Amino acid sequence: QKEVEQDPGPLSVPEGAIVSLNCTYSNSAFQYFMWYRQYSRKGPELLMYTYSSGNKEDGRFTAQVDKSSKYISLFIRDSQPSDSATYLCAMRDRDDKIIFGKGTRLHILP
Amino acid sequence: DAGVTQSPTHLIKTRGQQVTLRCSPKSGHDTVSWYQQALGQGPQFIFQYYEEEERQRGNFPDRFSGHQFPNYSSELNVNALLLGDSALYLCASSSLAGGREQYFGPGTRLTVT
DSSP states (O other): OOOOEEOOOOOEEETTTEEEEEEEOTTTTTTEEEEEETTTTTOEEEEEOOSSSEOOOOOOEEEEEETTTTTTEEEESSOGGGGGGGEEEEEETTTTTTOOOOOEEEEEEO | OOOOOOEESEEEEEEEEEEEEEEETTTTTTEEEEEEEEEOOOOOOEEEEEEEEEEEOOOOOTTTEEEOTTOOOOOOOOOOOGGGGEEEEEEEEEOOOTTOEEOOOOOOOEEEO
């Protein structure tokens, strides 16, 4: 079993819809959870950074962490065509080692 | 405030050659991490440098080596290039005493022929 599992997609949704992206993990040593957005041929851009279980909101983005189920989610409200990108979940343990998921390709249809 | 910068943008090398990639961290950051991202995959951790020392290393062979300079900038060196080394090489910077969030540069796309 891989340490971090993420459905590669692609995921296509109409503009304005709520998008739900998810990752599961197996290593209970992970303490910090991140979501990055990566446009084609660009470096990843940090969107959300969370530590504890629960929700964290930033504009149209909400990150959710459930440590008991080893499951994290990113919700995007009022999705826009400019949100079309690959979304990477990432997890860090106390030694600073970061493991990324494979990324989910998201297409927002105008 | 400049973010993380990397050079060169693109590079084409022949199998067996050696390559050096460069990274300048975001202002105020003291830690540099290097990642390899193959097409369609997430970034894979190569190693991390802090105070000019390799602090952590992922599962990469010794052909991959690095260096950090007193101004916190860093180099990634790859010897004896293989076709499988073709990838996007990403540098990320962070502050060990700060929140440790990692911010990425635009990457260097390496093609080995």
